[in-house]
Amino acid sequence: MENTSARNMWGDYLEEHLEDAFREAPKTIHFCNNEQDANECARLVKEGVKRATSHSLLGLQYRKEPLPKIGDFMVVTDWEGKAQCIVETTKVTLKPFFAVDAEYARTEGEGDKSLESWKKSHWDYYTAELEEFERVPRESMIIVCQEFEKVFER
Secondary structure, three states: OHHHHHHHHHHHHHOOOHOOOOOOOOOEEOOOOOOOOOOOHHHHOOOOOOEEEEEEEHHHHHHEEEEOOOOOEEEEEEEEEEEEEEEEEEEEEEEEEEHHHHHHHHHHHOOOOOHHHHHHHHHHHHHHHHOOOOOOOOOOOOEEEEEEEEOOOO
């Protein structure tokens, strides 16, 4: 783990959870592609409002990132890389963009928590994400719906 703040938080977590000492070091992430949204999402995760995130399968494939799996830990940071909390993946579902429902949009906890808001903000995000690979989002593209729970914060 290169991020000192995240490494320190993981160490603090392990002091209280020795059963996880031999687990792979968690991924360090911030949500979104801009400072305002990344910081807002980190705050929502800490408050227990945001309990999911949504990757495009195509984006993960192009970046050669593995699919998330149940039991994965992530250190959530703000835009500047300051660790905010640790979450553990509890559920991973793959579904087409058009099949994401209102319940999942509420679980993701962003904006006004409506499906309409989720679809607009995520469509815009996937458009920007896939542009660098000269691809465009489609209603049928596969979304990796990753649910998690906060397990540690200072």
